[in-house]
Amino acid sequence: MFSHLPHLHTGSDLHLYRAEILTLQKGDILGHEFMGEVDRVGSSVKSIRPGQRVVVSFQIACGKCSFCKQKLSSMCDRTSSSSLQEYMYGRRDAGFFGYSHFTGGFAGGQAEYVRVPFGEVNCLVVPDGVKDEQALYLSDVLPTSYHAVVDTGVKKGEVVGVWVRLG
Numbered sequence: 001m002f003s004h005l006p007h008l009h010t011g012s013d014l015h016l017y018r019a020e021i022l023t024l025q026k027g028d029i030l031g032h033e034f035m036g037e038v039d040r041v042g043s044s045v046k047s048i049r050p051g052q053r054v055v056v057s058f059q060i061a062c063g064k065c066s067f068c069k070q071k072l073s074s075m076c077d078r079t080s081s082s083s084l085q086e087y088m089y090g091r092r093d094a095g096f097f098g099y100s101h102f103t104g105g106f107a108g109g110q111a112e113y114v115r116v117p118f119g120e121v122n123c124l125v126v127p128d129g130v131k132d133e134q135a136l137y138l139s140d141v142l143p144t145s146y147h148a149v150v151d152t153g154v155k156k157g158e159v160v161g162v163w164v165r166l167g
């Protein structure tokens, strides 16, 4: 499956720029969260069709392994072949788009086209009437911040402060 985009430049890209994530290689295509219009689909893809707009998250899930069945898709153990990650962590996480060979070596979305493995699992179709700028944040920024709010136990009506370290 191929899409073309807009994409986000995020703080996660800085981890690569600063060499905090290992095995970025010359010629690797960055961009681990993006959206675009479907250009083509593989023969086994039935629920996604060319012309649809989709949001794609950073992780690549198979949808069938034990982790995916528990909705732990970032821990999918079928989409990354990183032996370095397995050596360092004792296991492999899911493959990530555009995030070095440490996470599987998949090309990212900062390109005209990107291949999305397991397209029916990893593409969220954007409904008509939802603007690109509204949907794009579903790729990572919004779920990450939502997860942080849930994890901290913030309740409706409470006041919170957020400190962000820049640079």
Ligand SMILES: [Zn+2]
Pocket: 061, 062, 063, 064, 065, 066, 067, 068, 075, 076, 077, 078
């Ligand atoms: Zn899986």
